[in-house]
Amino acid sequence: MQSTIQLINLLGAGALLLWGLRLIKTGVLRAFGASLRQWIAKGTGNRFAAALSGLAATLALQSSTATAVITASFASREIIDPKMAQAVMLGANVGTALAAIVLSLDVHWFSSLMILIGVIGFNSSRYTRGKGIGRAILGLGLMLLALQMVNGVTEPLRQSQVVITVLGALGDAPVFALMLAAGLAFTASSSLAVVLFVALLTQAGIVAPALAVILVAGANLGGAVPPALAVIAEGTQARRLTFSNLLVRGIGAITLTILAPPVAELVAGVMPRPVNLAIAIHLGFNLALLIVFLPLLTPIARLSALLLPMPEQPEKGANYLDESVLDTPQMALAGAARETLRVSDIVLKMLQASLDGLRRATPDAKSNMATLDDDVDALQHAIKLYLTKLDTTGLDSDDARRSSEIVSYAINLEHVGDIIEGGLAEVAAKRAKRQVRFSETRPTGNPRSLRKDNCQYAAVTVSFSNPRCPVGATTCGRQGRNSTT
Incomplete structure (x- = not known):
């Protein structure tokens, strides 16, 4: 029964850790979401500035996955050059390692202070930014509290012969250990949480240094999978970016697994304290990736373009409805507004096509306009469905009114598309079928004028x-x- 209680406490501490990460991400996005995106977009003039932007954004969000999804959405919209986006990803990986250092500090009272400040700030503020900052501070406090809980739960494990036997067997099966750590990071959607857990196990003497190196490598590999899955529908450029990041981390993880014994011996000689071993390996791993692959951005971009070519037909579907920012109403509304403007562009194409159909006989004019009208209908439905997913608790009166205006405008555009297809397209089709022709307009000075x-x-x-x-x-x-x- 005692082992069952310990397992429940461990799972609860892990869940609290992930919830703290979520609160930090949503709090920072709600407080500085639009400014954060603009800052990332403007701070990518060169590869060094791009890497620094990714590092700072990840320190603010406490999640390289969130930074990866935001950067991928920029890359799919051609706001960021693909090579600079890859530099942002490399910097985001280093930012995760620095966040692990901060969270591993032994400050028990700091978690209680952060929780107190976060709750007071969230309840006392009447503005979205103030509530977002309070939410982020509360998330940081919950993360630190979760780490204390994990430390307390894993304390009795050092006497458990079963755990020692299992982890000892993992030391003799590096491939399985790598896959296990990658699976844990993928399940938790956070390499940071797994690295901190490995650091606690190393401190307790349960995990050997060489095994800690392999587990950290697996955590970094698994942490690159959730962004790749999250941007499947974002477009080819977004998929290229996350695939390149997964490829880079995969190469680094395999290399680190092969060199695990000498790397563990080297790090253990420099840092004798076991608690710092996993954190140091995590930081060194991501710094090595940054140093090695930052000069190779062009070959990486070419390789990803070769493996993931652009489709022959232009991709359809929504381009600006980013599911990852639904927790941030201002950013979600901005994306919905841009998507609605895209619908207006399609309606304008329909008007131009109908005018061309009236000017000259075009047999396929009606079918072309029917296809465009189907696109308008699909996008209008996607916009309405997207806005219904917004977190209504975070909407103030202005945001709620703007959401209603966007939906109304999208519906009106869909009605215009129906009128064009059912009216002007029919007239153009009849003109082509009956061979009705308009004579040229006579000059202004014609006597008949x-x-x-x-x-x-x-x-x-x-x-x-x-x-x-x-x-x-x-x-x-x-x-x-x-x-x-």
Whole structure:
């Protein structure tokens, strides 16, 4: 029964750790979401600035996964150059390692202080930014509290012969240990949580230094999988970015696993305290990736483009409805507004296509407009569904009104598309089918022009061509060509 209670406490501490990470991410995004995105976009002028931007953003969000998803969404919209986006990812990995150092500090009272400040700040503020900052501080306090709980739960494990035997067996099976750590990081959607857990096990003497190196490598590998899965629907550029990050981490993890014994011996000689071993390996691993792969951004981009080519047909679907920012209403509303403007562009194409269909016979004009109208209907439905997923508790009166306006505007655009398809497209199709032609407009000075009250009325001749007449014939009998004005 005691072992069951310890397992429940350990799982609860892990859940609290992940919830603290979520609170930090959502709090920072709600407080500085739009500014944070603009700052990342502007801070990518060169590869060094891009890496620094990724590092700072990850320190603020406490999650390289969140930074990866945001950067991938920028890359898919061509806001960030793909090579600079990869530099942001390398910097984000280092930011996660620095966050692990901060969270591993032995400050028991700090967690209680952060929880107190976070609750007071969240409840006392009336503004979204103040509540977001309070939420982030509360999340930091919960993370530190969760680490204390993990430390207390794992204390009795050092006397457990079963745990020692299992982990000892993992030391003799490095591939399985690598896969186990990667699976844990993927399940938790955070390499940071797994690295901190490995650090506690190393401090307790349960994990040997060489095994700690392999587990840290696996945690870094597994942490690159959630962003790759989260941006599958974002577009080719986003998939290239996350795939490149997964490839880079995979190469580093395999190399570190092969070199685990000498690396563990080297780090243990420099840092004799076991608690610092896993954290130091984590930081050194990501710094090595940054140093090695930062000069190789161009070859990495070419390789990802070769493995993930652009589709021949343009990708359809929503481009700006980012599911990862639904916790931040301001950013979600901005994306929905941009998507609605994209719908207006499609409606404008429909109007232009209908005008071209009226000017000259185009047999496939109606089918083309029907396809565009289907796109308008699909996007309008996606926008409405996306806005219904917003966290309504975080919407103030202005945001709620803006959400309603976006939905109303999208619905009106969908109605315009239906009118074009059912009205102008039908007229253009009849004109092409019946071979109805408009004569050219006569010059302004034509004698047949009439002037009245400074307004000019030009006579326009419309010729109705009989399908039985030869093509290009000027006359075709009495029932061949007739004109009306």
